[in-house]
Amino acid sequence: MNLPGAPFLARQGRELCLEGHALAELAARFGTPLYVYSRGAMLRAFQAYERALHGRRHLVCYAMKANSSLAVLQTFAQAGAGFDIVSGGELARVLAAGGDASRVVFSGVGKTRAEMRQALQAGVRCFNVESQDELDTLNAEALASGCRAPVSLRVNPDVDAGTHPYISTGLKGNKFGIAHAQALGAYRHAASLPGLHVVGIDCHIGSQITQLPPYLDALDRLLDLVEAVEAAGIPIHHVDVGGGLGITYTDETPPDAGALVRALLQRLDERGHGHREVLFEPGRSLVGNAGVLLAEVLVLKHALDAEGKNFCIVDAAMNDLVRPAMYEAWMGIEPCVQRDGPAPVWDVVGPVCESGDWLGRARALAVAPGDVLAVLSAGAYGMTMASNYNTRPRAAEVMLDGPRVHLIREREDVRQLFAGERLL
Numbered sequence: 001m002n003l004p005g006a007p008f009l010a011r012q013g014r015e016l017c018l019e020g021h022a023l024a025e026l027a028a029r030f031g032t033p034l035y036v037y038s039r040g041a042m043l044r045a046f047q048a049y050e051r052a053l054h055g056r057r058h059l060v061c062y063a064m065k066a067n068s069s070l071a072v073l074q075t076f077a078q079a080g081a082g083f084d085i086v087s088g089g090e091l092a093r094v095l096a097a098g099g100d101a102s103r104v105v106f107s108g109v110g111k112t113r114a115e116m117r118q119a120l121q122a123g124v125r126c127f128n129v130e131s132q133d134e135l136d137t138l139n140a141e142a143l144a145s146g147c148r149a150p151v152s153l154r155v156n157p158d159v160d161a162g163t164h165p166y167i168s169t170g171l172k173g174n175k176f177g178i179a180h181a182q183a184l185g186a187y188r189h190a191a192s193l194p195g196l197h198v199v200g201i202d203c204h205i206g207s208q209i210t211q212l213p214p215y216l217d218a219l220d221r222l223l224d225l226v227e228a229v230e231a232a233g234i235p236i237h238h239v240d241v242g243g244g245l246g247i248t249y250t251d252e253t254p255p256d257a258g259a260l261v262r263a264l265l266q267r268l269d270e271r272g273h274g275h276r277e278v279l280f281e282p283g284r285s286l287v288g289n290a291g292v293l294l295a296e297v298l299v300l301k302h303a304l305d306a307e308g309k310n311f312c313i314v315d316a317a318m319n320d321l322v323r324p325a326m327y328e329a330w331m332g333i334e335p336c337v338q339r340d341g342p343a344p345v346w347d348v349v350g351p352v353c354e355s356g357d358w359l360g361r362a363r364a365l366a367v368a369p370g371d372v373l374a375v376l377s378a379g380a381y382g383m384t385m386a387s388n389y390n391t392r393p394r395a396a397e398v399m400l401d402g403p404r405v406h407l408i409r410e411r412e413d414v415r416q417l418f419a420g421e422r423l424l
C-alpha cells in the first residue's frame with residue numbers, strides 16, 4: 001500500500017515510522033493522543049513551490065490556520081516563507097515564532113478595528129480586503145494611525161472549485177470576497193481613499209482542490225480585472241492566487257505543487273502578465289501529509305448480530321480531530337505495529353458523547369486494546385481546530401527533525417481548562 005506522506009511515512013518491518021522514528025515508541029514516550037509532524041516533509045512541500053517559482057518575483061505565504069503551532073511557523077519562517085493570516089491572534093503567533101510582518105498578508109471577511117490597528121502597527125505587507133465597508137474602515141484606521149494601508153482586493157471569481165460545499169469559497173453564494181462585477185468600482189473607491197494604497201489583487205477559491213482548471217479559470221477572471229483596473233489608471237503590483245491545493249488522503253490525485261505553479265505562470269506569461277510578482281497562500285498542501293495523530297485503542301465493542309457494527313474506541317476524539325465529523329472527511333488509519341490475525345471491520349470512534357464523534361468508518365483492522373493507531377494526513381486542520389469539548393485537554397505535539405525529537409507543545413492540563421473561570 002502507498003502511504004500518504006511517503007517517503008517520510010513508511011513501514012519498517014511491522015513498525016510504522018515517520019522520518020525513521022517508530023510511532024509506537026513516540027506514543028509510549030509522550031502519551032496519546034499525540035500529534036507527530038515531520039519537519040522534513042514540511043520543508044519538502046514548501047520547496048516544491050519555491051523551486052517552480054525560481055527566477056520569478058514571488059512570495060509563498062503559508063496559510064497558517066492549517067497548523068499554527070509556533071515550531072511549525074518557525075520552520076516556514078526560516079525557510080523564507082511569508083504567512084497568510086486571518087486574525088490578530090495569528091499575527092501575534094507569527095511574531096512570537098520569529099516571522100517577519102513585512103511578509104504577512106492579512107485575509108478574512110471580518111477584521112475588527114483593533115486587528116487592523118495591530119496589523120498596521122506591525123507593518124504587514126498587505127490587507128486582503130473583502131468588502132467596500134472594510135475599505136472605508138481600514139482607510140479611517142490608517143489615517144488615524146498616520147499611515148497608508150497597503151491593500152489588495154479579494155475578488156470572488158465565481159468559479160466552482162469542485163470541492164466540498166463547506167470548503168468551497170469562490171462561488172457567488174459564498175460570504176467571501178467582492179463580487180467580480182463590483183470589483184472595478186471597489187478599486188476606484190480604494191484608489192480615491194487617502195489612507196489606502198492599492199498594491200494587488202487576490203482570490204482564494206476553496207480548499208482540497210484536486211483539479212487545475214478551476215485555478216486557471218480563476219486566474220483568467222483575475223487578469224481580466226487587472227487589465228480593466230489598470231486601464232482605469234490604478235496600477236496593480238502583485239497577483240495572489242490563494243491556496244487550496246488538495247492532498248492525497250485516499251485515492252485523490254491532485255496536481256503536484258510544481259505542476260500547479262507552472263500552469264499558472266504559463267497562463268500569466270501567455271496573457272502578458274509575466275512581469276508581475278505572484279503570491280501563493282498554500283496551507284493544507286504544505287503540512288497535511290507531514291503529520292499524523294496517534295491514539296490508543298481503549299475498548300473494542302463487538303456487534304450483537306449481523307446488522308450491528310463493531311466499534312473500536314480510541315482515546316482521540318472529534319475534539320482532537322474534527323475533520324471526519326465536520327466534513328465527513330476520509331482519513332487513513334493504520335496500526336503503528338502490524339499484528340497478525342483477523343482484521344474485522346470497525347468504526348473507529350472517540351469517547352466524546354456525540355454520535356458524530358468518529359475518526360473512520362468501516363475500517364478493516366487487526367487490533368487489540370492497548371494498540372496504537374495512527375490517523376494519517378492529520379498535519380493540516382487537525383490541532384488548529386481542536387477544542388476542549390467534554391473537558392478534554394488538547395493533545396501534545398512532537399516535531400521530528402532528522403534524528404531529533406522535539407516536544408513542541410505540552411499536553412494541556414485539566415486545571416488550565418478552567419483557570420479563567422469563577423464560581424458565583
Ligand SMILES: *Cc1c(COP(=O)(O)O)cnc(C)c1O
Pocket residue numbers: 063065066084086107108204206207208242243244245281282283284285
Ligand atoms: C484557508 C485559506 C487558505 C489556505 O487554504 P488551503 O486549502 O489550506 O491551502 C489560503 N487563503 C485563504 C484566504 C484562506 O482562507
